[in-house]
Amino acid sequence: MQKFLLITLISAFFQIYPQISEKFDFAMNAFQNQQYAQANRLFDEFFNDYKIVDELYATAKYYSAESLLKLGRKDEAAIGFEYIVNTFYWSNYRDKALYNLGLIYFSTGKYDLSRQRLKKLLNEYPESDYYGNGLYWIGESYSVENKTKEAIQFLEEAVADKRNKKFADYSLYALANAYEQIGDYDNAVKYYDQLLTYHKNSSLATSAQIRIGICYFKLKDYQSSIVELKSPRLTNLSDDMYSESIYLLATAHYRVNEYPEAEQSYQEVMEKFPSSEYYRPSKYGLAWSYFQQKKYEDAFIQFDELSAESDTIGIKSFFWKGECKRYLNKLNEANSIYKEFLEIYPNDKLAEEAKYQLGVVYFNTNNTDLAIRYLISANSSDNDLIKAKSFAMLGEIELSKRDYKAAKNYFQLVLDNVNNEKSVYNRALLGIGIAEYHLNDNKGSLKHLTQLDKSDPSFETQKLNFFLAENYFTLNNYREALNRYNYSMGNDPEINLETIYGKAYCYFNSGDYENAAIQFLDFTKKYKDDKRYSDARLRLADSYFGSKNYSAASKIYEDLFSSDALLNINPYVRYQYAQALYKSGKTMDAINEFKNIQEKFPDSEYAEVSLFTIGWIYFQQRNYSQSIAQYNNVILKYPDTKLKPVIYYSIGDAQFNQGKYDSAIVNYEKVLAQYPSSQYVFDAVNGIQYSYVAKGNPEKAISFLGEFVSKNPGLSYSDQLLFKKGEIYYSLRQYDKAKSEYKNFTSAYPNSNLIPDAYYWIGKSARNLGQGEEAIFNFDKVVNSYQSSELASASILEIGNIYRAAKNYQSAINIYDKGINQLKKSNKVPEFQYNKGMTYLEMSKYQEAYSVFEEVVMYYPETVFGDKSKFELALIDIAGGRFSNADGYLIALAENRTDELGAKSQYYLGQSLYDQKKYNDAITALVRVRTVFSRYEEWLMRSYLLSGDCYVKLNDKRNAAEMYRAVLSKYRGTPIGDEAAQKLRKVQ
The missing domain is CATH 1.25.40.10 (Tetratricopeptide repeat domain)
Structure with a gap:
């Protein structure tokens, strides 16, 4: 368009001023032939002859300024473009003049002026071909001044503007770089990637590829960084870019623990670019790659060479070459390096770390005093991590000295430090938990150990689980202790020993004697020299006894008597042995051993019990006369024995079994009269009422129960005794009297746990008397008011049977449905369903019955009612x-x-x-x-x-x-x- 206007103007000009046309033509030809100095001179001559300020004049002014710009005379060019901008508002060259001014001011660092001219272009010429490019340069100017927010705004518009073809790739790169500068690496990757996608051949593509790798590195997505930095696009790089990309690739490999690959890439930088700025960082990275692969000698060589210089890398390398020696267990050499470091760099921030490591070295060489001195010195550091590590190590030292209070204090200082490394914090949690366990603060210990278990269960797994188990054991939580002991086996042989012993006692104290025996046997096989060997053997015998392996138990007791003199005279062990003999069928040997205990240990707590046990053995053999004689013998030899209540009760039982009911009553009454608070009173009362019933005098039994309860209203089992009155009448089929007694019971003991039982048996008594409605009323009371009682389910079945007997089938089905819906947790639900099906059969509703039976089979296949339902289904199928x-x-x-x-x-x-x-x-x-x-x-x-x-x-x-x-x-x-x-x- 501009060329067309130019031709039109020149044609008109030639017609009016043929004498001046030659100068304008010569100037334009010179410009077109890139003879910018001549063009500028000719334009100046043209201006001397042509004074009309029109489009032709403006055109000449524009190309004159353009010529100056081409000659690099930017200031003079700017004057010309400014003249056009400020004078020729109507000129077709004004938008381009504004654009050129923006570029000139940008190139000379006048960014504010650049933006003014470019924004004027955007505002006044929104349709200009330079609009998109203008957006780009405004964005770039803001980027140069680190005004990233404004830069991003204009660069995003530049990327979106389709007219910005010339700088599309630059706009994307600049926008991505702006996002990278503010740490928004995700968006940076997005726009770098767009550049690579839509502008593969751009000169910025290689740089964008590297920047993507760097951004992924900053995002700690090291695998993606590796992929980008190994891209085949990265070819024909400059030495600087290539060395940087390989260095970053190596570091990304290092960050994802791919140390051999990191080693290889670091070596490539060092071999190919020995003069690169990345040489020393690569050598340092190589040292660390060796270190992480436990190639401590190779790492030492690299650190040692780097430590010759005193830059940051050199100082760090000096310290870490000491660490290499420590990891090689060359503690004296490590010591020397740390001390030399402290002499050369006493004020370096790693000095306190060196002091700490000296403390560690002295601790590992059992020089506790020097260790403490250096560790305390390290605590003066401003570095919270060094402080925490030092306190943690001091805590470990105090643990080893068994000064648990001091250890706890040191570990608490670590926990109070908010700027902790996770491993140090974990160490403190474990340490304070162990200290608190030894201080008998089990709750505090569990709190800290559980915190560690939740945050990092893999930290010191064996020790962590062992002390959790020990705490739970102390608190008698054997189930949780066992769970933790199961994870306590590992590389520490001492903990393994304690774990087996702890597990054994967990099982033993929980009454799981079979598993206790397995653990105690394992302990006795593995740790015969342990001081607890005899104890483990004794508990093994006890465990066999508890698991009813009496032969094995008695054999071990016998071995213990011959191998351990103290156990041979231990009355507990002899008593257990006697019991094992009896349980294994060696009755006479057992009786002799019980007698032997009483004779050898007459003052022990097992003496009286042994004599009593002999009487009990005779009782079990139904040799009631000898049993009674032996019971009396206990009282004869130990007149003040605490066993008298059980002795009199046992004599009564023996006489009851002999049919001597009056004598039995006499001895039962001795329990009531002489030992009214004894636990055997309830059994004695039962014995008396059974004796009266056995004598054929149930009324006497009932009156005795009533009198006893009246005299002893405060007994905790009074309700149980009164309840027996109803039971006696019911067993005698005197249902009227039974019903009456049960009703009396509900009035006398409305809060008793036996109330649902009373209403149930009132219902049973009423049913046996043909009083269906009263029976249903009482069964219903159980169902509605005592659903947690097992008798609620029984009552449903009783009501159903009453309705079915009366052919009131729909009511029967309703009550079964009530049981199914309201007693869902009852194990009687399959029976409800089955009876519902049987009721439908009685109603000749075979299809409904069939559906119900199918449900029982489907949902309760393992129950007897599931099988009964299968049978009924079979009969219906045969009929059909x-x-x-x-x-x-x-x-x-x-x-x-x-x-x-x-x-x-x-x-x-x-x-x-x-x-x-x-x-x-x-x-x-x-x-x-x-x-x-x-x-x-x-x-x-x-x-x-x-x-x-x-x-x-x-x-x-x-x-x-x-x-x-x-x-x-x-x-x-x-x-x-x-x-x-x-x-x-x-x-x-």
Whole structure:
């Protein structure tokens, strides 16, 4: 467009001023031929001759300024462009003049002026071809001045503007770089990646690729950084860019623990670019790569060479070469290096770290005093981490000295330090937990150890779990202790020993004697020299005893007597031995041993118990006379024995078993009279009431219970005694009196735990008296008010039976549904469902019954009611001619059950096959009734009859007659015998 206007102007000009046209033409030709100095001179001559300020004049002014710009005379060019901008508002060159001014001012560092001119371009010429480029340069000017927020705003517009073709890749790069400067690496990667996607051949592509790798590195996405920095795009790089990219690649490998790859890349930088700024950082990275691979000698060589200089890397390397020696366990050399470091760099921030490491070295060489001196010195550091590490090590030292209070204080100082390294904090949590355990502060110990377990369960796993277990054991939480002991086995042999011992006692104290025996046996096999060996052997014997392996127990007790003189005279061990003898069937040996205990240890707590146990043994043998004599012998030898209540009660039991009820009552009453607070009073009262009942005088038993309760109203079991009055009447089938007593009980003890039982038995008594409504009322009370009682479920079943007996089937179904819905946790729910199905059968509603039985089978397959439901389903299927279904159910039941249900199922399988006219198969099925279920007479006899019927169908009258005779021989004169006789007459 501009060229067209220029031609038009020149044509007009030639017509008016032919004499001046030659100068303008020469100037333009010179400009077009890039003869900018000549062009500028000719334009000046043109201006001298041509004074009309029009478009032609403006055109000449623009190209004159352009010529100066091409010659690098920017200030003069700027004057010309400014003249155009400020004079020729109508000129077609004004937008380009504004754009050139923006570039000139940018190149000379006048960024504010640059932006003014470029923004004027944007505001006044929004359709200009230079609009997009203007956005880019404004953004760049802000970037140069670190005004990143403003830069991003204009660069994002530049990227979005389609007219910005010339600087599209530069805009993307500048925008990505701006985001990188503010730490928004995700957006930086986004725009660098767009550059690579849409401008693959840009001169900025390689740099963008490297920057993406750097951004991923900054994002700690080291794997992605590695991928980008290993891209095949990174070719033909300058030495600086190549060395930087390889260095970053090496460092990314290092960060993801790919130390061999890091080693290789660091070496590449060092070999190819020995003069690069990345040489020493690469050498330092190489040293660390060796160190992380535990190549401490190689790491030392690199650190040592680097330490020759005193720059930052050199100072750090000096310290770390000492660490290499420490890790090589060359502690004297490490010591020397740390001390030399302190002499050369006493004020360096690593000096305190060196002091700390000297403390560690002295600690590891058992020079505790020097260790403490250096560690305390390290505490003067301003570095919180050094302080924390020093305090933690001091805590470890105090733990080793068993000064647990001091250890706890040091570890607490570490925990109070907020700027901690995780490993140091973990060390302090573990240390303070161990210290608190030894200080008997189990709750505090558990608090800290549990905190460590939640935050880092892999830290010192064996020790952590062991001390958690020890705390739980001390608090008698054996289940959790066992759980922790199970994770306490590891590389520390001392902890392994303690773990086995602790596990053994956990099982022992929990009453799991079988597992206790396994652990104690393991301990005695592995640790025969341990001071607790005899104790473990004793507990092994006790564990065998507890797990009823009495023979093994008695054998170990005998071994202990011969191997340990102290245990041989230990009355507890002798008593356990005597018990083991008895339990293993060596009764006389046991009695002799019990006598021996009393004779050898007459003043021990086991002496009286041993004599009593002899009486108990005679009682178990039903030798009641000797038992009574032995019980009396205990009182004779120990008149003040605390066993008197149980002795009198036991004598009473022996006399009861002899049928000497009056004598029994006398001894039971001694318990009541002389020891009213004894735990045997309740049993003695029971003994008295049973004695009266056994004498045929239940009324006396009942009156005795009433009198005793009246005299002792404060007893905790008074309600249980009064409840027995109802039980006695019910057992005697005196239901009226039983009901009355149970009702009296509910009035006397409304808060007793036996109240639901009382209402239930009132209901049972009423039902037995034919008082259905009263029975339902009391059963309903149990269901509605005591749903947590097991009798709530029993009451549902009782109510259902009453309704079914009265043919009130819908009410029966309603009560079963109530049980199903309200007692969902009851184990009686399958029974409710089954009875509901049976009620539908009684109503002849077979489809509904079938659906209910199917539910029972589906949801309660392992219960007896699931199997009973299968049986009912089979009968319905037989009736409906669905023999395949029926046979499946019956075969499963007959094969899996050995009770009467199995017998019935086997019989009905024969019946099903008979109905299908499969007579031989039916006979085979019925034979199994006789071979497997012969103890169930009804089904045995029925199988004979049905087998006879099968033979009749097969026209085998001889075998048929034999089957009928088998029934007749046993059941002549009974209905089934009459049926067999009638069938026999037909085949004879």
